[in-house]
Amino acid sequence: MPFLGQDWRSPGWSWIKTEDGWKRFEFFSHDIQDNSDIDLEELQVENKENLFSAEDCKIEAKKRKKDHFNNNTKSQFFFQEKWIYVQKESTRERHGYCTLGEAFNRLDFSSAIQDVRRFNYVVKLLQLIAKSQLTSLSGAAQKNYFNILEKIVRKVLDDQQNPRLIKDLLQDLGSTLCILIREVGKSVLVGNINIWICRLETILNWQQQLNNLQIPKQVNNGVTLSDLPLHMQNNILYKFSDGWDIVNLGQVTSTLHMLSEDRQLWKKLCHYHFAEKQLCRHLVLSEKGLVDWKLMYFTLQKYFPKKEQYGDTLQFCRHCSILFWKDHQLALFFKDSGHPCTANDPGNCFMSVSPQQFIDLFKF
Numbered sequence: 001m002p003f004l005g006q007d008w009r010s011p012g013w014s015w016i017k018t019e020d021g022w023k024r025f026e027f028f029s030h031d032i033q034d035n036s037d038i039d040l041e042e043l044q045v046e047n048k049e050n051l052f053s054a055e056d057c058k059i060e061a062k063k064r065k066k067d068h069f070n071n072n073t074k075s076q077f078f079f080q081e082k083w084i085y086v087q088k089e090s091t092r093e094r095h096g097y098c099t100l101g102e103a104f105n106r107l108d109f110s111s112a113i114q115d116v117r118r119f120n121y122v123v124k125l126l127q128l129i130a131k132s133q134l135t136s137l138s139g140a141a142q143k144n145y146f147n148i149l150e151k152i153v154r155k156v157l158d159d160q161q162n163p164r165l166i167k168d169l170l171q172d173l174g175s176t177l178c179i180l181i182r183e184v185g186k187s188v189l190v191g192n193i194n195i196w197i198c199r200l201e202t203i204l205n206w207q208q209q210l211n212n213l214q215i216p217k218q219v220n221n222g223v224t225l226s227d228l229p230l231h232m233q234n235n236i237l238y239k240f241s242d243g244w245d246i247v248n249l250g251q252v253t254s255t256l257h258m259l260s261e262d263r264q265l266w267k268k269l270c271h272y273h274f275a276e277k278q279l280c281r282h283l284v285l286s287e288k289g290l291v292d293w294k295l296m297y298f299t300l301q302k303y304f305p306k307k308e309q310y311g312d313t314l315q316f317c318r319h320c321s322i323l324f325w326k327d328h329q330l331a332l333f334f335k336d337s338g339h340p341c342t343a344n345d346p347g348n349c350f351m352s353v354s355p356q357q358f359i360d361l362f363k364f
Contacts, residue, residue: 083324101141117311
């Protein structure tokens with residue numbers, strides 16, 4: 001049986017690149033045969049040694065790459081993309097399907113947390129995955145999950161913003177890991193149990209750091225929130241969509257506390273988040289017989305989910321079945337839709353995808 005080399009043009013031969021193109025390198029060329037000073041056997045031996053050394057270099061390079069891959073646990077070892085094709089079944093053109101872990105790996109969530117418009121969206125998605133979808137992720141996706149989570153925690157500790165969101169996320173994730181570690185024989189955990197114990201200890205450490213976070217008081221000689229007129233401060237409170245943000249802001253000054261207790265403010269917040277049937281089913285009256293809209297808001301959020309509001313979300317093209325991050329700057333200047341859409345009117349094919357809808361896309 002003849003020896004088959006790596007080059008399909010001539011098995012077993014070596015090729016060299018010249019100005020005229022690629023040419024086959026022959027050991028027994030006429031020039032060498034005419035030169036009696038060169039020993040052909042030595043030339044063949046040296047060439048074989050060079051070939052072996054090249055193979056050894058390739059093997060060593062692969063080993064170094066593998067060691068770097070295994071040791072550098074925080075490296076992103078997958079490609080980050082702005083869009084992916086969501087495939088739910090095999091066809092003649094495409095084989096296989098896209099999973100939740102694959103989508104989580106390929107979409108660029110690491111850069112999304114640096115965008116203030118997408119930060120809350122990514123945090124909510126990680127919280128939903130922690131509650132119900134953590135064991136369905138592959139080992140690579142779980143590794144990516146904790147890498148992104150670490151970046152989020154470091155960002156919150158450095159910027160000192162949104163600590164309450166991360167506390168809720170870590171609380172849900174810690175509860176899930178406690179259950180999984182106790183019932184390790186009944187659940188699917190990718191990796192050694194000691195790895196998950198270390199991850200749980202890391203989460204507890206992050207929770208302690210967030211609890212000890214002290215936001216320093218900034219001295220500003222310019223105009224502050226308290227210097228604004230009352231109607232402007234009241235308009236700012238009406239822009240909030242979360243009740244806890246209103247309560248926290250009301251603790252800053254006595255004026256803001258008075259504005260945060262406005263019944264109309266909490267009434268508008270209740271009507272924004274909950275339906276009329278839900279409001280009628282859980283009426284909370286005060287001692288004077290009036291509706292306590294503030295207490296009613298916190299009561300209703302225990303039974304019903306609040307309306308989600310995000311600055312920017314993932315987009316899904318119904319025409320192409322593509323999930324993508326929309327680049328607003330490119331869309332403004334170049335009219336780029338964010339993915340290679342083939343529809344005549346791409347704008348009508350797009351729909352915003354909430355974190356729960358993102359997870360539902362990959363339920364088969």
